[in-house]
Amino acid sequence: MPLSTHGRRLAVSVLCLGLAFTGRPAHAVEPIPAAVVAKTPAMQSVSMSSDGKTLVALVVAPGSKDGDTALASWDLDHLDAGSRITPSADRMKFIAASALKAGRILAVARQEWTGQLGGCGEGKQTGATKTFVTKTYITDAEHKKFYEAFAAKTSKLDMDEQLRRCLELVGTASLVSTLPLDPDNVIIRQLDTGSMASNYLLYNLRTGQSKLLFKGGGRSEPGLFDPRTGELLTRTQLEPIGGGDYEQQVLIRDPQSGQFVVHPNLTRRLSERYTVDIVGRDEASGKFYVLTDLFSDKVQAWMYDPATRKFDDEPLLAHPQYSIASLIFGRNKGNFGRVLGFAVDGPQVEVTYVDPSLKAVQALLEKNFPGQRVSLLGYDEGLGKVLFATSSHRDPPAWHLLLDRKRIVTLGSANPDFKPEWVGEQRWVEYPARDGLTIPAILDLPAGWTPAQGRLPAIVLPHGGPWARDYMGWDATGWVPFLTSRGYAVLRPQYRGSTNLGRKLWLAGDAEWGQKMQDDLDDGAAWLVREGIADPKREAIFGYSYGGFAAAAAVVRPGGPFKCAIAGAPVTDLAKLGWSWSENRLQRILQGRTVKGMDPMQNTAKASIPVLLFVGDRDVRTPSFHAEDFYKAVKDKVPAKFMLIPDMPHSMPWYPRHRVQTLELIDAFLRRDCGSGGL
Numbered sequence: 001m002p003l004s005t006h007g008r009r010l011a012v013s014v015l016c017l018g019l020a021f022t023g024r025p026a027h028a029v030e031p032i033p034a035a036v037v038a039k040t041p042a043m044q045s046v047s048m049s050s051d052g053k054t055l056v057a058l059v060v061a062p063g064s065k066d067g068d069t070a071l072a073s074w075d076l077d078h079l080d081a082g083s084r085i086t087p088s089a090d091r092m093k094f095i096a097a098s099a100l101k102a103g104r105i106l107a108v109a110r111q112e113w114t115g116q117l118g119g120c121g122e123g124k125q126t127g128a129t130k131t132f133v134t135k136t137y138i139t140d141a142e143h144k145k146f147y148e149a150f151a152a153k154t155s156k157l158d159m160d161e162q163l164r165r166c167l168e169l170v171g172t173a174s175l176v177s178t179l180p181l182d183p184d185n186v187i188i189r190q191l192d193t194g195s196m197a198s199n200y201l202l203y204n205l206r207t208g209q210s211k212l213l214f215k216g217g218g219r220s221e222p223g224l225f226d227p228r229t230g231e232l233l234t235r236t237q238l239e240p241i242g243g244g245d246y247e248q249q250v251l252i253r254d255p256q257s258g259q260f261v262v263h264p265n266l267t268r269r270l271s272e273r274y275t276v277d278i279v280g281r282d283e284a285s286g287k288f289y290v291l292t293d294l295f296s297d298k299v300q301a302w303m304y305d306p307a308t309r310k311f312d313d314e315p316l317l318a319h320p321q322y323s324i325a326s327l328i329f330g331r332n333k334g335n336f337g338r339v340l341g342f343a344v345d346g347p348q349v350e351v352t353y354v355d356p357s358l359k360a361v362q363a364l365l366e367k368n369f370p371g372q373r374v375s376l377l378g379y380d381e382g383l384g385k386v387l388f389a390t391s392s393h394r395d396p397p398a399w400h401l402l403l404d405r406k407r408i409v410t411l412g413s414a415n416p417d418f419k420p421e422w423v424g425e426q427r428w429v430e431y432p433a434r435d436g437l438t439i440p441a442i443l444d445l446p447a448g449w450t451p452a453q454g455r456l457p458a459i460v461l462p463h464g465g466p467w468a469r470d471y472m473g474w475d476a477t478g479w480v481p482f483l484t485s486r487g488y489a490v491l492r493p494q495y496r497g498s499t500n501l502g503r504k505l506w507l508a509g510d511a512e513w514g515q516k517m518q519d520d521l522d523d524g525a526a527w528l529v530r531e532g533i534a535d536p537k538r539e540a541i542f543g544y545s546y547g548g549f550a551a552a553a554a555v556v557r558p559g560g561p562f563k564c565a566i567a568g569a570p571v572t573d574l575a576k577l578g579w580s581w582s583e584n585r586l587q588r589i590l591q592g593r594t595v596k597g598m599d600p601m602q603n604t605a606k607a608s609i610p611v612l613l614f615v616g617d618r619d620v621r622t623p624s625f626h627a628e629d630f631y632k633a634v635k636d637k638v639p640a641k642f643m644l645i646p647d648m649p650h651s652m653p654w655y656p657r658h659r660v661q662t663l664e665l666i667d668a669f670l671r672r673d674c675g676s677g678g679l
Helices: 036-038 076-081 161-170 356-368 477-483 503-507 516-530 544-558 586-596 624-634 657-672
Strands: 014-016 043-048 054-060 069-075 082-085 093-099 106-116 128-140 173-177 185-192 198-204 210-214 220-222 236-242 245-253 259-263 277-281 288-292 300-306 325-331 339-345 349-353 373-380 385-391 398-403 407-413 426-432 438-444 456-460 489-493 534-546 565-566 611-616 642-645
Touching: 036 477, 036 657, 043 259, 043 373, 043 385, 043 398, 054 093, 054 407, 069 093, 069 106, 069 516, 082 220, 161 325, 185 210, 198 398, 220 544, 236 288, 245 277, 259 565, 277 325, 288 325, 300 325, 300 356, 325 611, 339 356, 349 356, 356 385, 356 398, 426 516, 438 477, 438 516, 456 516, 477 489, 477 657, 516 534, 516 544, 534 544, 544 611, 544 624, 624 642, 642 657
Parallel strands: 043 093, 456 489, 456 534, 534 565, 565 611, 611 642
Antiparallel strands: 014 407, 043 054, 054 069, 069 082, 093 106, 106 128, 173 185, 185 198, 198 210, 220 236, 236 245, 245 259, 277 288, 288 300, 325 339, 339 349, 373 385, 385 398, 398 407, 426 438, 438 489
């Protein structure tokens, strides 16, 4: 990947502590231009090395007309000197970056690729597939040389050209653990090109030498590595138990014998889909920190003693309404391994620090950024340098440094042209489904709207996945503020089948595609009407990926509440749905078993509302035939439009031209083609 280094400098601004920001106008003055929403983030992927010496980010390359990205890095001991910037190559574009240690930087880049996959990765089994090649590189603080990160050497191996191409496309290695106290080594996963199994190695960033920690193969996978030494502490093993099901055994290393021993209290049938996530170990007691929903509908934090093979009598941490998302462990010498705080998986991820120093820093920063979420991203020993981010549903993410707890240096914003006054109120709400299940949802309203102004046109926007969920806060897609600034109310239901909101809601979606999952969306539309928010004659559905399936399903469900539907990158043919929506093999198997219900392609004769379908021609997750075949089947029954977007993949990041084109398609369809008179 040819890359040139440019010593460009990025300006930063300084905020004196104790000064809070002023208020903002109460209502929007204009619709958000598509070009503003669609811009490549001016800054993204920001991180600080664990030693506090290097800051890394992706920025827009200086002078780029197309919003091409560039790798930027700062020497934090000489911040005033500005950043070193290396633009993306002509074809290979940076999409992510991370500060490592030992003076090394990790950079991820991709480029368009078209060719025969032959069954390697997502895409066609035969014929040419339009997709992307993604590569991970390591470079130094001077950006002098870029080489493929952690890759196994394949050039001298005896393999056919198809296998070599497969390795080029899917990559051969990835980072597993940074081992923050080790000055030189990290843990990586590397593909064994002989057995095609994944090995886990201790990798020296300075020398490139490695040491095997765990040899892959069979049905065994590593679990928790000791973050201090890299030693493997736990692993999982699948054992068949008949009927196509497996027992997922959890094994813990016995410190005396060195052998891995099965622990029945942590072992469950794979099909039961319990969360049993060992996330850390208390070095003093030898007990493990486990995030699990074995004892509650929501995930709780428990202590597990491997010596007695028992959980403590009470959870270490539990929330009455939401799951515990994570525990925050110390990564520096002075606090290593201690629990410094925790995160709750609520309407947005809420972090609470129990460590007095970090708690004080968080409070100080929240005072200076009222109304915004403050996220601590990294810090050095002694908290002399703290990297943090701020955002809200009105404010794009921005990144800052707290220096010596005395001054804040603002590095940049993802979208400095975005005006907070464009955005209205956001609420976390709940409504009852027709069978009594409670459905959480996020409601976004136009800026300045009050019920006295009358009912609004409304859009129900189900998320993708479906094993996923939405969070309150900044919308990275830009769809929600784009729509509310045009006068639409937007409801994002966390329908049954959504994850991280409890087992009951998650499991209720099994085999209910287009059925009870779809009822939840219709019931959300009815709730908007009952609340006096939506005009019952002016409601639409718009979704992407699984949300696109839901939009297509709405087209062929008789008696639905929607005037029209917009299906982005939809699945429409359940009979032709592959199991390739996750990199995790077990998730593919488990989720694949739950994909049953009403198949839109088998019900196209019932189409009753106008529909817009769009998909990228490099989308290998939900290939374009889903949208195109559905369009062909319904276009003579209802007004229908189909658009194939050149060079657009399934998932972000998308190029600015992709976002402009899709936003303008959505806007025009809602105004002109959503039934008589539009929405």
